[in-house]
Amino acid sequence: MNRPADHRKLFLSRLDSRQEAVGLSDRALSLMVTGKPDLVRDLRRRKTLPRIDIMQRLAAALHCTVEYLMGETTIIDHDDSDILSASDIEILEQFVMEALKYRGELPPEVVAELAVGAFRDHHKEGYQPDDLRKVLSLYAYAKRDEDKR
DSSP: OOSHHHHHHHHHHHHHHHHHHHTOOHHHHHHHHHSSTTHHHHHHHSSSOOOHHHHHHHHHHTTSOHHHHTTOSOSSOSOHHHHTTSOHHHHHHHHHHHHGGGBTTBOHHHHHHHHHHHHHHHOTTOOOOTTHHHHHHHHHHHHHHHHHO
8 A cells, every 4th residue: 555545545535534433524523623614524525634633633633543544553642551451541641642632722621532532442342431521621721721821
């Protein structure tokens, strides 16, 4: 898979699969990423890949990494050997810290959603704390406020 057209096809395939997984339409994803409704439609029409800043925002909105969108096989950007031996709280904290890299670029509730998405991808057996989003939202707000001090 060396040709640019192959990379583009793989990108569009990954984009489709993550959109379906998170339940976002082309329009909703476009609005989330750029504030304009036509981004995804235009990406499907173009013969090139999006700019890196757009790719990063797409990955954030789709709860995955840029590497995954470009063809890597893992959705989350963590070494499994490190997190498989950790407790669920430690795992969640790792995902929160990873998601917090986007603070300042994204609202705290979106940062929390990134962590929730990564945590869900890691826990395929369905372990889901009831108030996970609330906890992460509060954590993201607190972390943002702490960093301002």
